[in-house]
Amino acid sequence: MSQSATERVRWTIADLDLLPDNGTRYEIIDGELFMTRAPQWSHQRVADKICAALNHWSDETKLGEATTTPGIIFSEANNVTPDVVWVSYERLTVLLDEAEHLTGAPELVVEVLSPGAENERRDREVKLKLYASQGVQEYWIANRALQQVQVYRREGALLKLVATLMAVDEISSPLLPDFACAVATFFQ
Numbered sequence: 001m002s003q004s005a006t007e008r009v010r011w012t013i014a015d016l017d018l019l020p021d022n023g024t025r026y027e028i029i030d031g032e033l034f035m036t037r038a039p040q041w042s043h044q045r046v047a048d049k050i051c052a053a054l055n056h057w058s059d060e061t062k063l064g065e066a067t068t069t070p071g072i073i074f075s076e077a078n079n080v081t082p083d084v085v086w087v088s089y090e091r092l093t094v095l096l097d098e099a100e101h102l103t104g105a106p107e108l109v110v111e112v113l114s115p116g117a118e119n120e121r122r123d124r125e126v127k128l129k130l131y132a133s134q135g136v137q138e139y140w141i142a143n144r145a146l147q148q149v150q151v152y153r154r155e156g157a158l159l160k161l162v163a164t165l166m167a168v169d170e171i172s173s174p175l176l177p178d179f180a181c182a183v184a185t186f187f188q
Contacts, residue, residue, distance in 0.1 A: 008032075012076040029130050031077040034122060039083075039114060044068075046112045046144055046186055047083040053181045054086045054108075061177070064088035064107070072102040074134050080127065083142075084110035086176070105135040107175050112142045128152065132159040138175055147187045 010031030019026055027034045039047070047068050054066035066086040073079050087095065087106035095104045109131050111123040123141055131139050132154070139152040139159050147167040152159040153174075165171050167184040 010077060013073060013079045014076070016079065025081055027080045029078055029080060029122075029126050034126075036114065036119060039112070042144060043083075043112050043114055046142055047110070049186045049188070050110055050112075050140075050142065051084045053185060054084070054176070054179075057176060057179045057181075058086070062089075063176075064090075064092065066108075070102055072104075072106070073097075074104065074130070078130060078134070080130065082109045082127075083112045086110075105131070105137075107137045108140070108173070109136050109138075110140040110142060112144065128159055132157065138173055140171075142186060144187060147184070149183055149186065 008031075011028045011033040012031070013028065015033075016026055016028070023038045025036045025038060027036075051066045051068045058065050064087050066084055068084050069081050070085055071079065071081050072085070085102070085106040086108040087102070091104075091107065095102050095106065097103050111127060113120055113123055128139060135154075136159065137154050141150045141152075142148075143150070149165045149171055150161055151163040151165065151171070151173075153162045154160075165183045167182075167187060169183050170180050171183050172180045
C-alpha cells in the first residue's frame with residue numbers, strides 16, 4: 001500500500017537537531033529529507049576555487065562576498081547547503097538572522113555535481129526549482145567530470161539555462177560587473 005502525498009512524513013529544520021552529527025550532509029527540500037556523504041576532496045577543491053575567484057573579484061569591487069557551504073533556511077521545510085553562494089553586501093544585511101544563518105536567496109548559487117544519478121537529479125531538478133521559487137538570480141552547476149559550468153539565469157519566475165561553458169571558455173555574469181574568469185581555473 002502506497003502513501004499519498006498528504007500522508008508522507010514532512011521534515012522540518014527542527015528535525016535536523018535530532019539527527020546524528022556523523023559527517024552526513026542533511027538538506028530538506030519541500031519537507032523531504034535528502035542525505036549525502038561529505039563531499040570528496042576534488043569536489044571541495046572545485047567549490048573552493050570558484051569561491052576564491054568570486055572573492056578575488058569581490059575584494060576588488062567591495063560589492064559582496066562569496067562563501068562555501070553556507071546553510072540557507074528558506075523556511076521550516078526548505079533548508080539547504082549549497083556548495084558556494086555569492087551575495088551582495090546590500091542583500092546580506094537583510095538575509096542574515098541573529099544566528100548569522102542565511103534566511104533568503106543570495107543572488108548567485110553554485111552547486112558542484114557529486115557522483116551518482118540521485119545527486120545529479122537533486123542539483124539539476126529539485127534544487128533548480130527550489131532556487132527559482134526562492135528568488136535566486138543566477139545558478140551555476142559545475143561538472144567536474146566534463147569540466148563544464150552550466151549557467152542558469154532568472155527569466156520571470158524561472159531559472160533558464162543560458163550557457164554551457166567548457167574549460168576553454170570564460171565565465172561572466174551581469175550580477176558581477178566586469179567579472180570574468182577562465183572556467184579551466186575551477187578545475188585545475
